[in-house]
Amino acid sequence: xxxxxxxxxxxxxxxxxxxxxxxxxxxxPQFFRFFLVRTGNRETAEDLTQEIFLKVIDKIxxxxxxxxxxxxWIWQIAKNNVKDYYRKKKTVALSDFVLQNKENSxxxxxxxxxxxxxxMTEMLDLIKDLNEEEQEVFSLRYLSDxxxxxxxxxxxxxxxxxxxxxxxxxxxxxxxxxxx
Amino acid sequence: xxxxxxxxxxxxxxxxLTKRYxxxxxxFLNTCREEFIAKVCREIPPEKAKRFSLVVLGFKYSLxxxxxxxxxxxxxxxxxxxxxxxxxxxxxxxxRTVEAVxxxxxxxxxxxxxxxxxxxxxxxxxxxxxxxxxxxxxEVSMTTKEVSVAQxxxxxxxxxxxSTKKITIKKKTQQNLEAEQKKxxxxxxxxxxQMRQELGSVIDEIENKRVEKTRMEKLCSSxxxxxxxxxxxxxDETEEKRNERxxxxxxxxGEFIKIDWNNNQNDKSQESENKxx
Numbered sequence: 001x002x003x004x005x006x007x008x009x010x011x012x013x014x015x016x017x018x019x020x021x022x023x024x025x026x027x028x029p030q031f032f033r034f035f036l037v038r039t040g041n042r043e044t045a046e047d048l049t050q051e052i053f054l055k056v057i058d059k060i061x062x063x064x065x066x067x068x069x070x071x072x073w074i075w076q077i078a079k080n081n082v083k084d085y086y087r088k089k090k091t092v093a094l095s096d097f098v099l100q101n102k103e104n105s106x107x108x109x110x111x112x113x114x115x116x117x118x119x120m121t122e123m124l125d126l127i128k129d130l131n132e133e134e135q136e137v138f139s140l141r142y143l144s145d146x147x148x149x150x151x152x153x154x155x156x157x158x159x160x161x162x163x164x165x166x167x168x169x170x171x172x173x174x175x176x177x178x179x180x
Numbered sequence: 181x182x183x184x185x186x187x188x189x190x191x192x193x194x195x196x197l198t199k200r201y202x203x204x205x206x207x208f209l210n211t212c213r214e215e216f217i218a219k220v221c222r223e224i225p226p227e228k229a230k231r232f233s234l235v236v237l238g239f240k241y242s243l244x245x246x247x248x249x250x251x252x253x254x255x256x257x258x259x260x261x262x263x264x265x266x267x268x269x270x271x272x273x274x275x276r277t278v279e280a281v282x283x284x285x286x287x288x289x290x291x292x293x294x295x296x297x298x299x300x301x302x303x304x305x306x307x308x309x310x311x312x313x314x315x316x317x318x319e320v321s322m323t324t325k326e327v328s329v330a331q332x333x334x335x336x337x338x339x340x341x342x343s344t345k346k347i348t349i350k351k352k353t354q355q356n357l358e359a360e361q362k363k364x365x366x367x368x369x370x371x372x373x374q375m376r377q378e379l380g381s382v383i384d385e386i387e388n389k390r391v392e393k394t395r396m397e398k399l400c401s402s403x404x405x406x407x408x409x410x411x412x413x414x415x416d417e418t419e420e421k422r423n424e425r426x427x428x429x430x431x432x433x434g435e436f437i438k439i440d441w442n443n444n445q446n447d448k449s450q451e452s453e454n455k456x457x
Contacts, residue, residue, distance in 0.1 A: 015224040017217055024213050032204035046208050053216040057223055120197050142195060143202045173191070 005070040013060055024053060027071075031078055033143040037127055037135045038082050052081050075154045079136075126176055130169065137165045267305050267367065289392065292385040295378040296402045302375035303406050309368045316361050323354045375410065376417055379403060380425065386432045400433035 005026075011019035031052055035045035055077055063073055130138060136155060140146045148159045148166075155162070260271035261278040269275075279298055286294050327350045330343040382403055385391055391399060407429065417425075430439050 012220065013224070015220065017220055020217055020220040021213065024216050028209055028212060029204050032209075033202045036202050042205075046204070046212075049204070049208075050212050050215065053212065054219060057216070057219050060224070120194060120201070123194055123198055139202075143199055 005074075006065045009060065009063055009070040009073075010065065013063070023056075023074075027074060028053070030140070030144045030146075034078060034136065034139040035082065037139040037143070038132075039085065040128065044085070048078075048081055048085060052078050055081070069153050071150070071154050072156055122176055123173075126172060130172070133165060134169050137162060138169050141166050142169075264301060264304075267309060267371075288385075288390055289395075292382045292391050292399055293395070295382045295385075296399060296406070299375045299378040299382070299406050300402070302371045302378065303409055306368055306371050306375070309364050309371070313361055313364050313368075316357050316364070320354055320357045320361070323350050323357065326350055327354070372410070373417070375406070376425070379406060383425065383428050383432065387428060396433070397436045400429075400437045403429065404433070404437060404439060 005023070008019045008023050012023060028049060032045050032049045035048040036042060039045055039048070052074075056074060059077065063070065127135065127138065137151065140151045140154065141148075146154070148162050151157075151162055152159045157165075256271055257274050257278045259265075260269070260275035261282070265271050265275050279301075283291065283294055283298070327347050330346050330350070333339070333343070382399070386396070386399070407426070433439065
């Protein structure tokens with residue numbers, strides 16, 4: 001993974017459009033999910049996703065392949081972006097996460113089973129209660145289906161500590177379903 | 181067991197729904213991608229384009245430098261020609277080049293006039309060199325005298341040592357002056373040859389009747405003036421050639437102006453005889 005994205009970053013530095021497209025297609029959905037989990041608001045997640053790619057172009061010249069992987073570098077920018085966002089906004093209502101969006105409420109209130117609907121709401125509440133690290137791992141492991149190896153490169157954490165984190169999140173989710 | 185599977189199915193369903201909920205909007209992704217790629221194209225020009233732009237930039241700079249040099253060069257050339265700079269001036273060779281170009285570019289009717297003008301210029305330069313050489317020869321004779329005086333007056337050992345030093349310096353100066361004199365003599369000979377060549381060309385033009393009759397008188401009188409002032413017989417020209425040139429001139433310009441070459445010749449031979457006596 002590292003080599004692939006480092007090469008892409010190198011090509012992007014040289015102004016290769018296709019490399020930029022590949023990077024975007026891979027990272028954009030991941031970033032969106034991550035920002036959605038962290039901020040709880042689709043519009044904010046979209047804004048942050050857009051912002052991060054613009055920042056990538058501004059900072060691509062400073063990326064040094066010898067100092068680390070491109071995915072680690074780009075994820076660091078994403079995390080800093082979220083921090084900046086919180087610093088500016090300070091408090092974000094996580095209730096936005098579920099019901100403020102029309103699409104979202106349609107999605108939940110549509111043809112779905114009311115029980116599942118309820119579980120979904122509970123699930124989103126659970127996400128809200130997860131800490132920063134757990135939210136990060138949740139978005140990468142559960143929503144983006146990344147392998148432990150890839151997540152470890154991104155988060156700069158060892159695979160074993162990631163497994164512990166994921167286990168902790170799993171436990172919380174299981175608890176939610178056991179109570180049903 | 182059944183409950184376990186039910187729970188697992190619910191878990192899977194909920195996870196699937198969460199994933200679906202967290203999927204980014206396709207329209208948003210497309211817009212965002214377009215914006216990102218547009219910025220990539222705008223702010224990171226492709227490497228080839230960069231190289232090309234560097235080449236273009238280099239070309240632009242060299243073109244600018246070239247234009248400035250051409251501008252300065254042509255300015256200097258025009259100045260050198262218009263101001264008719266001295267033979268010792270750094271722009272003298274440039275002036276000569278411009279003159280050659282002017283002769284090449286001049287029309288066949290303008291050429292004799294221009295060549296006469298150039299012959300006049302050479303004559304003026306020769307006169308200037310002669311004047312300078314006179315000064316140099318005076319300096320040389322003064323230095324020679326000083327050397328002989330210094331050699332005669334020294335009596336004590338100290339005086340002899342001092343005079344020897346003085347003599348060495350003076351001799352060096354004398355040598356330099358003599359070398360300078362020789363150089364100027366060579367230049368003068370060269371200029372005289374060129375002047376005569378120009379005059380020869382003008383006479384050729386007159387002989388071949390390429391000059392308008394209305395201009396003839398003025399041209400002939402200018403050439404006559406230069407030829408009369410060119411008294412020396414140095415350079416590559418022999419006495420025979422000189423006489424031949426005079427004869428050709430007399431033959432072609434005789435009907436337009438009064439030429440008293442024979443009298444001039446007699447005067448000159450008398451002068452030389454007087455000098456001998």
